[in-house]
Amino acid sequence: MKKQIILIHGGDTFGTYDEYIAFLKGFVIEDLSYFQGGESWKSSLNEKLGDGYEVIQPRMPNSLNAKYVEWKIWFEKLVPFLNDEIIFIGYSLGGIFLAKYLSEETFPKKILGTLLVAAPFDDEGSEENLGDFALPTSIEKFGQQGGEIFIYQSTDDTIVPPANAEKYKNALPNAHVVMLNDRGHFFQKEFPEIVKDITSL
Numbered sequence: 001m002k003k004q005i006i007l008i009h010g011g012d013t014f015g016t017y018d019e020y021i022a023f024l025k026g027f028v029i030e031d032l033s034y035f036q037g038g039e040s041w042k043s044s045l046n047e048k049l050g051d052g053y054e055v056i057q058p059r060m061p062n063s064l065n066a067k068y069v070e071w072k073i074w075f076e077k078l079v080p081f082l083n084d085e086i087i088f089i090g091y092s093l094g095g096i097f098l099a100k101y102l103s104e105e106t107f108p109k110k111i112l113g114t115l116l117v118a119a120p121f122d123d124e125g126s127e128e129n130l131g132d133f134a135l136p137t138s139i140e141k142f143g144q145q146g147g148e149i150f151i152y153q154s155t156d157d158t159i160v161p162p163a164n165a166e167k168y169k170n171a172l173p174n175a176h177v178v179m180l181n182d183r184g185h186f187f188q189k190e191f192p193e194i195v196k197d198i199t200s201l
Helices: 017-026 032-036 045-049 068-076 093-104 140-145 163-171 192-200
Strands: 003-008 053-056 086-091 111-117 148-154 176-180
Touching (some): 045 192, 093 111, 148 163, 148 192
Parallel strands (some): 148 176
């Protein structure tokens, strides 16, 4: 049986609807390539891992103005189809979503590992308001049921400041923190470190 990997993508949050509208009006798109997607480590992950893995990337509701309660409802539609020894990857807002969900809910399947990539811990030092994605006071439950936890952060990330990784490390002392120097917000095509860590689980 293939190992299942659920990859939760990133998104944007806003404190008010007016802020969201202002964002839409001010967003600059330079050419059609923005709407055509593109190659990234996320799109090639299944190929890099090989036949023993099945990478599932659910399209979460309204990622441009994300609401935690909506993502939670949609995420739970997946659960009946998941096997034991699931692997979770959360990218950016998807990372704090998984950390919050697994801190507040009891997941009914065994989790082999949870890998958070450029995940915010809070909105300190960030222009983005995390709204209802904000973590609870304790994320101990996440540490207990999240399997082996990896935190990936780049020192030159201007969207999620590097201090967020240190906050996760303080809250989850057994987590593996992988600090990299030149990945920004992990938009690159290659991410060999995450492939290596997934195959080690």
